[in-house]
Amino acid sequence: MSATEHLLLDPGWRDGVRSVNGVDLHVVEAGDEGDPVLLLLHGFPEFWWGWRHQITALADAGHHVVVPDLRGYNTSSAPQQVDAYRLDVLAADVLALADAYGADRVDVVGHDWGAVIGWEFAARHPERLHRLVVLDGPHPDTMLRQVLAHPTQGLRSAYAGLFQLPRLPEVALRAFGFASLRAAMQRSARPGTFEPGALDRYAAAWSRPGSLTAMLNYYRALRSRRPGSSPSRVTRPTLILWGEHDDFLEGHVARASLERCDDGRLVVIEDAGHWLHLEQPDLVTTEILLFLARTDD
Incomplete structure (x- = not known):
């Protein structure tokens, strides 16, 4: 990590690199290593630092917080092939991180693309998941149907087609x-x-060699996904947090995603948009902690 990157680390945070699933992922950690592992997955176009308001509070509450730069982002490996960003590959990164930390089960919190990856991981590997929290990120098998049924959502999602x-x-x-x-x-x-x-x-993270193409390849890899080609139902307890004023995703996308859950709950965060973890950080952190503290399973 560069000296500039070190300036982003708060006291009690530590960083390193984990070699998983054929790539090197830069990770920031906080909390005791013996505590339950909690993975925070950022979205486009952020990097690990997007969780800066949540890391310490979650660690202080008794979680071993692990925040990776997803493949292609910031200082993590950035393979340039589109197929390196298929959802099954991204979910395998999460599984490999759980293995790297010796965790039989992990909690996963994801925003935007991190949420999409969380959905995929939950459907594919329920036995390795404790709880899932998704922030403004659609279940990957709902989005096309919602775009076709709601023309206004199609307009909001037009950038995703351009990115391909x-x-x-x-x-x-x-x-x-x-x-x-x-x-x-x-x-x-x-x-x-x-x-x-x-x-x-x-912008400094986006400027790293190969990163911008890698970030866009997440969208390009969607072309190879076929609905029904992978598990869809999410059986583990799931909390969906949704910004009331999200400019990119309408509320029906959240409700359609909720229908994919056997044990799901939707909370709409008022006075927040797509960046609710930054716009309403204390409220979002509280909702996450209350959900993770449930003792009904």
């Missing part, structure tokens, strides 16, 4: 110091969500 084009998205997003990505994050968040310098830190 070759080369052009890299040129457009990199232009003028990632101006469009910065603007999209700023525009879709409550005022003051991103503290001074925060978007510069994100």
Whole structure:
């Protein structure tokens, strides 16, 4: 990790690298290693630092918090092949992380793409999951149907189709110091969500060699997914947290995802949009902790 990256670490946090499933993943950890493992999975276009408001509180509550840079992001390995970002591969990364920490079962909290990966991991490997928390991320087998049924959601999701084009998205997003990505994050968040310098830190991660193409390959790999080609039902306890004013995902997407759960609960966070873990950090952390503390299973 660079000296600049070390500046992002709070006291009590530590970082390292785990070699799993053919890639090296940079991870930040907090809490005692003997505590239950809790994986925090970030989304597009963040990196591990997106969980900065939750890490310490979750560790203090008795969790061994493990926050990876997902493959392709920041200082983790960034293979350039599209197939390296299929959902089954990404779920296998989570499984391999659980193995690397010697955890029979893990709790998983995911936002955006991290939530999509969490859904996939929960469906494929229920025996290795304790509880799942998803923040503003659709179950992967619901999204196409919701787009077709709701034209306004199709408009909100148009960027995902554009991201699947070759080369052009890299040129457009990199232009003028990632101006469009910065603007999209700023525009879709409550005022003051991103503290001074925060978007510069994100841009530094996007600037790493190969990272931008890798980040876009998550979307390009969706073309190879066929509905029904993998397990869909989620049998483990699941909490869905959804920003009331999400600019990218409408509320029916959350409700359709909930229908895939045998034991699910949906909580809509008021006065929050897509970046609810940053916009309403204390409320989101409290909801996560209350859910993880349940003793009914």
